[in-house]
Amino acid sequence: MNPDAYLVLSGIIFSIGTLGVLLRRNAIVAFMSVELMLNAANLAFVTGARVWGNLDGQTAAFFVMVVAAAEVVIGLAIILTIFRTRNSASVDEASLLRW
Amino acid sequence: MIAAVIALPALSAALLLSLGNRTNKFGPWMAIGASASSFLIGFWQFLQMLARPEEERTVITTVYEWLAVPAAGFKVDFALQLDQLSISFVLLITFVGTLIHIYSLGYMSHDENQRRFFAYLNLFVAAMLLLVLADNYLLLYVGWEGVGLASYLLIGFWQHKPTAAVAAKKAFVANRVGDFGLSLAIMTMFIVFGSVSFSDVNEGVLGAPAWVSLTIGLLLLLAACGKSAQFPLQSWLLDAMEGPTPVSALIHAATMVTAGVYLIVRSASIFNASEVAQTAVIVIGAISLLMGAIIGAAKDDIKKSLAGSTMSQIGYMVLAAGLGPIGYVFAILHLITHGFFKAVMFLGAGSVMHATDDNVDMRRYGGLSKVMIFTTITFFIGYLAIIGIPPFAGFYSKDHIIEAALSHSWWAGAAVLFGAGLTAFYMTRMVVMTFFSKPRWEDDVHPHESPLSMTLPMILLSIGAASMGIILTNNHMFEHWLEPVTGFVEPEPPFSIQTITIITLSVVATGVLAAIWQYRKIAKVAPKKVSFAVTAARKDLYGDVMNEALLMKPGQALTRALNIFDKSVVDGFVNGLGLFTGGISSRLRKSETGYVRSYAMSIVLGTAILVIVLLIVRL
Numbered sequence: 001m002n003p004d005a006y007l008v009l010s011g012i013i014f015s016i017g018t019l020g021v022l023l024r025r026n027a028i029v030a031f032m033s034v035e036l037m038l039n040a041a042n043l044a045f046v047t048g049a050r051v052w053g054n055l056d057g058q059t060a061a062f063f064v065m066v067v068a069a070a071e072v073v074i075g076l077a078i079i080l081t082i083f084r085t086r087n088s089a090s091v092d093e094a095s096l097l098r099w
Numbered sequence: 100m101i102a103a104v105i106a107l108p109a110l111s112a113a114l115l116l117s118l119g120n121r122t123n124k125f126g127p128w129m130a131i132g133a134s135a136s137s138f139l140i141g142f143w144q145f146l147q148m149l150a151r152p153e154e155e156r157t158v159i160t161t162v163y164e165w166l167a168v169p170a171a172g173f174k175v176d177f178a179l180q181l182d183q184l185s186i187s188f189v190l191l192i193t194f195v196g197t198l199i200h201i202y203s204l205g206y207m208s209h210d211e212n213q214r215r216f217f218a219y220l221n222l223f224v225a226a227m228l229l230l231v232l233a234d235n236y237l238l239l240y241v242g243w244e245g246v247g248l249a250s251y252l253l254i255g256f257w258q259h260k261p262t263a264a265v266a267a268k269k270a271f272v273a274n275r276v277g278d279f280g281l282s283l284a285i286m287t288m289f290i291v292f293g294s295v296s297f298s299d300v301n302e303g304v305l306g307a308p309a310w311v312s313l314t315i316g317l318l319l320l321l322a323a324c325g326k327s328a329q330f331p332l333q334s335w336l337l338d339a340m341e342g343p344t345p346v347s348a349l350i351h352a353a354t355m356v357t358a359g360v361y362l363i364v365r366s367a368s369i370f371n372a373s374e375v376a377q378t379a380v381i382v383i384g385a386i387s388l389l390m391g392a393i394i395g396a397a398k399d400d401i402k403k404s405l406a407g408s409t410m411s412q413i414g415y416m417v418l419a420a421g422l423g424p425i426g427y428v429f430a431i432l433h434l435i436t437h438g439f440f441k442a443v444m445f446l447g448a449g450s451v452m453h454a455t456d457d458n459v460d461m462r463r464y465g466g467l468s469k470v471m472i473f474t475t476i477t478f479f480i481g482y483l484a485i486i487g488i489p490p491f492a493g494f495y496s497k498d499h500i501i502e503a504a505l506s507h508s509w510w511a512g513a514a515v516l517f518g519a520g521l522t523a524f525y526m527t528r529m530v531v532m533t534f535f536s537k538p539r540w541e542d543d544v545h546p547h548e549s550p551l552s553m554t555l556p557m558i559l560l561s562i563g564a565a566s567m568g569i570i571l572t573n574n575h576m577f578e579h580w581l582e583p584v585t586g587f588v589e590p591e592p593p594f595s596i597q598t599i600t601i602i603t604l605s606v607v608a609t610g611v612l613a614a615i616w617q618y619r620k621i622a623k624v625a626p627k628k629v630s631f632a633v634t635a636a637r638k639d640l641y642g643d644v645m646n647e648a649l650l651m652k653p654g655q656a657l658t659r660a661l662n663i664f665d666k667s668v669v670d671g672f673v674n675g676l677g678l679f680t681g682g683i684s685s686r687l688r689k690s691e692t693g694y695v696r697s698y699a700m701s702i703v704l705g706t707a708i709l710v711i712v713l714l715i716v717r718l
Contacts, residue, residue: 021699030695091695098693 006047014040027079027089031072038068101179102162104140104189105232107133109225115218123214130217131200134224138193145186153583157182159234166237172293180234180297184584187431188231188361191438194563195353196224198556202446203345205552206453216256216343223249227354231361235296236285239362243281243326246355247274253350254342266338273335277325281362284318287311301368312369316376319366320383323359327413329387334642336410337394340402344449347402352409352445353438360413360434363420364427367585371423380421381507385514388414390640392521396528397636399625400459401448404529405441408485411518412437418511419500426503427585428578432571433496440484440493440564446557447478451533453553454546461529462623466538470546473554475534477561482530484564486523486607495568499590501603506590516606523610531618539623 013036020033042061049057083089111133115126122129148156158181165177181189200220207213226245233239251274255267288295291311292303304312323329328336339351350356363370363380370377388411395407412433419430452459454471468475484491487498497519505512540546548554571577578587592599635641 018703022696022703025696094695095693099688099691 001050003047003051007044010040010043010047012040013037013043025090025092027082027091027094030091031075031079035068035072038064100140101144101158101160101181101232104137104144104193105179105225105228107137107140107225108221108228112218112221112225115214115221120214126214127200127204127217130221131197131204133221134193134197134200137224137228138190138197141186141189141193144181145190148181148183148186156583173289175235175237175295177238178234178296179232181232182584183581184361184364184431185231187435187581189228191435192224192227192231192354195438195442195560196220196227196349198559199345199349199353199442199446202348202449202553202556203343205550206345206449207343210343212256216253219249219252219256220345220349223253223350223355227358230358234298235294236281236288236300237295239365240278240281240285243322243358244278246350246358247271247278247326250274250339250350250355253346254339256343256346257341260341262338263341266335266341270335270339273332274325276332277322277359280318280321280325284315284322287315287318291315297365300366304368304372307372309373312372313376316366316369316373317379319362319369320376320380323362323380323417324383325359326362327356327359327417328410329359329383329414329417330390331642331645333387333390333410334639334646337398337403337406337639340400340406344402344445344452347406348442348445348449351406352441356409356413357416357434357438360416360420360430363417364430364585367424367427370421371586377421377423381418381511382421384414384416384418384421385511386414387411388418388518389514389521390414390642392518392525393636394639396521396525397633399461401451401461401464401529401533402445402459404461404525405445405448408522408525409441411522412441412485415497415500415515415518418515419503422503422507422511424586424588425506425590426500428581428587429496429499429503431581431585432577433493433500435571436484436492436496436564436567439560439567440481440491443477443557443560443564444481444485446553446560447474447481450474450549450553450557451546453549455540455544458540458544461532462621462625463540464533464538465536465540465621466534467546468534471534471548473548473558477554477557478534479530480561480565482526484568486526486611487519487603488607490565490569492564492566492568495572498600498603499572502592502596502599503590505592505594505599512592516603519603520606520610523607524614527611527614528618531615532621536618536621539621 017033017036017038017040020036021030024030024033042064045057045061045064047057049055049061079089082094086093108130111129115122115130148158159178160181161176161178163177164174166175167173200217203216203220207216210216223246226242226249228242230239230242230246233242251267251271254270255264257263258267285295288300288303291307292300294300294303304315321332324332336351336356340347342351370380391407391409391411391414393407395404395411398404398407416430416433416437419426419433450471451464451467451474454467454474455464458464480491484493487494489495497515501512501515501519504515581587594602629637638644
C-alpha cells in the first residue's frame with residue numbers, strides 16, 4: 001500500500017493545528033488545535049503500522065489518545081478556572097507569569 | 100645516662116605546665132631539683148670522661164632512631180654526642196642555670212605566675228642542653244628552636260606590658276631570620292654530603308669544592324648572628340631586657356646567646372675550609388663588639404647597658420671563632436668566663452632593681468655600695484673580670500683573644516684592643532653610677548640588701564668569675580682539653596706576650612680613668628644637648644631605624660602593592676565575571692514575555708531548526 005496520501009494528509013492536519021496554536025487567541029480553539037496536531041501524529045502512526053504490518057504504531061496511537069484524554073481533563077479545568085476569574089479565555093490576556 | 104641530663108628538666112617543665120596550679124607549692128623546688136640533678140649527672144659524666152684516655156673521650160649515645168626516609172637515603176638518629184666541647188657547655192648551662200633558678204626563688208617570690216616562670220626556665224635548660232649535646236645538625240636545630248621558644252616565652256613573661264609583648268615578638272622574628280640560615284645550611288649539607296651528622300659533615304667537607312664550605316659557612320654565620328645578637332640582627336637583644344632579670348642573666352647573657360659561638364666552633368671544619376667565610380665571621384665579630392660597646396656606653400638603663408656589653412663580649416667570641424684553630428679554644432674559654440661574670444653582673448643588676456623599686460635608670464642610683472655590701476662586692480668582682488684585670492677570669496680569656504687577633508691581622512687586633520678600652524669605659528661608668536658617687540634616688544626609696552636566695556648565687560658566681568681564668572688556663576689546661584675537638588694552634592703575635600699584656604692593661608686603664616673623669620658629676624636626668632655620636636649610640640646606632648628602612652618599609656610597601664593587586668586585578672576579575680553573568684541574564688530575562696503563543700512559536704522554530712540540521716548532517 002502506498003502511504004504517501006495518508007502522510008500528506010497527516011502533514012496538512014498537523015500544519016493546520018500548528019497555525020491554530022500560533023494564531024488563535026481563544027484558549028479553547030488553541031486547545032482544539034493541539035488536539036488536531038496530536039491526531040495528525042496518530043494518523044502517521046497507524047499508517048506506519050499498516051505499512052510495516054505490525055502493531056507498534058497502533059499501540060503508540062492508543063498511548064497518545066490516553067495521554068490526550070488526561071490532558072484534556074486538566075487543560076479544560078485550567079481554562080475554565082481562568083475564564084471564571086478573568087471573564088475571558090484569551091491566552092494573550094493571561095500573561096502575568098513573566099519577567 | 101646522658102639523656103637524663105636533658106630529660107629531667109624537660110619532664111619537670113612538662114609536669115609544671117600540664118598539672119597547672121596544683122604544682123604551685125612545690126613547683127619551683129621541683130624545677131630547682133631538676134636543674135641541680137642535671138648538673139650532678141653532668142658532673143658525674145665529666146669525671147668519667149676525665150678518667151678515660153684522651154682518644155676515647157668522645158661518646159655518641161643513640162637514644163632511638165628518630166627520622167628515616169630510606170628512599171631518599173635520609174636517616175637521622177636521636178643521638179647525643181658527649182665530648183670535651185659539649186660537656187663544657189653542659190657544666191656551664193646546668194651550673195649557672197641552677198644558681199639562677201635559686202636566685203629566681205627570691206626574685207620572683209611576689210609573682211603569682213612563679214610556677215609558670217620556673218616551667219619555662221626548665222624548658223629552656225632542656226632545650227639548651229639538647230642543642231649542645233646533639234650529634235647532628237637537625238637535632239641541634241630542634242634545641243635551637245626550643246631555646247628560641249623559651250626565650251620568646253620568657254621575654255614576654257610579663258605579657259600584660261605591651262613593651263614586653265612587642266620585645267618578645269621582635270626577638271622571635273629576628274631569630275627566625277637566623278633560623279632560616281640554619282635550616283638552609285642543613286638542607287645544603289644534606290644535598291651535598293647526604294647526611295647531617297657532625298662526623299659525616301666533617302669528613303665530607305674535606306673533599307668538597309670551595310663553594311660548599313663558603314655557602315654553608317655564611318649560612319651558619321647568619322644563624323649565629325640571629326641567635327647571638329650579632330650585627331646585623333642585633334636589635335632584638337636590647338629590647339629583650341623587658342623580661343625578668345634572671346632571664347636576662349641566664350638566657351640573654353650566659354647561655355642562649357652564646358649558641359651562635361657554639362655553632363661556629365662546632366662547625367670548625369667548615370670554617371677552616373673557607374677563608375672567606377672566616378673573614379666574614381671576624382668582620383661581623385669586630386663590628387658587633389664595637390657596636391655593642393658603644394651602645395653600652397650610652398645607655399642609662401642598667402640592663403640595656405649590660406645587654407650592649409653582652410653583644411660586645413659575644414662579638415669577641417665570634418671574632419675569636421673566626422680566627423680558626425688559633426681562636427676556637429679561646430672563644431669557648433671567653434664564653435665560659437663570660438657566662439660567670441656577666442651572669443653575676445645581671446643578677447647584681449636585678450638585686451639593685453629589687454632594692455630600688457624596679458628602677459632601671461642608673462642616673463637614679465648612686466652610692467648603693469653603702470647599703471648593699473654583697474651585691475657591691477660580687478658586682479665589682481664581675482666588673483674586674485670583664486675589663487680584664489689580672490687575676491680575674493676575663494683577663495685570661497680576653498688577653499688570649501687579643502693575642503690571637505693580633506697574630507691574625509692588625510685590624511682584628513686593633514678592633515679587640517679598642518673594644519677592651521671601650522669595655523673598661525662603659526663598665527666603669529656603670530659601677531660609678533650605680534655603687535659609688537652621690538646617692539640620687541628618690542626620698543621614698545629605701546634600698547636594702549637582697550635575701551640570701553639572691554645573694555648566694557651571686558657569691559658563688561663571683562667566685563667563678565674571680566677564679567675560672569686561673570683554673571682553666573693553668574698549664575694550658577683548657578687548650579689541651581679542647582684540642583681534640585676543635586684543634587689548636589699556638590698564636591704567634593708580632594709582639595711578645597708581656598708587651599701585649601702591658602698594652603692591653605694600659606688601654607684598659609685609660610678607659611677606666613676616662614670614665615671616672617667623665618662621670619665625676621652625674622646629672623639626675625640625662626643631658627639633652629649631646630653630640631651626634633651620643634645620640635646615635637642612645638638610639639642603638641640606628642639599628643631599629645635601619646631595620647625599618649631596609650626591611651619593614653619595603654615589606655609594608657610590598658603588602659600594600661599586593662593588596663592593591665588583589666583589590667584591582669583578582670577582585671576585578673571575580674567581580675567582573677559576576678557583573679558579566681548578571682548583565683547577560685538580565686537581558687536574556689526579557690525573552691520571558693508571559694505570552695503562551697510566543698513560547699509556542701519558539702518551540703516550533705526550535706523544532707524546525709533541529710529538523711533542518713538533522714537533514715543537513717543526514718542522520
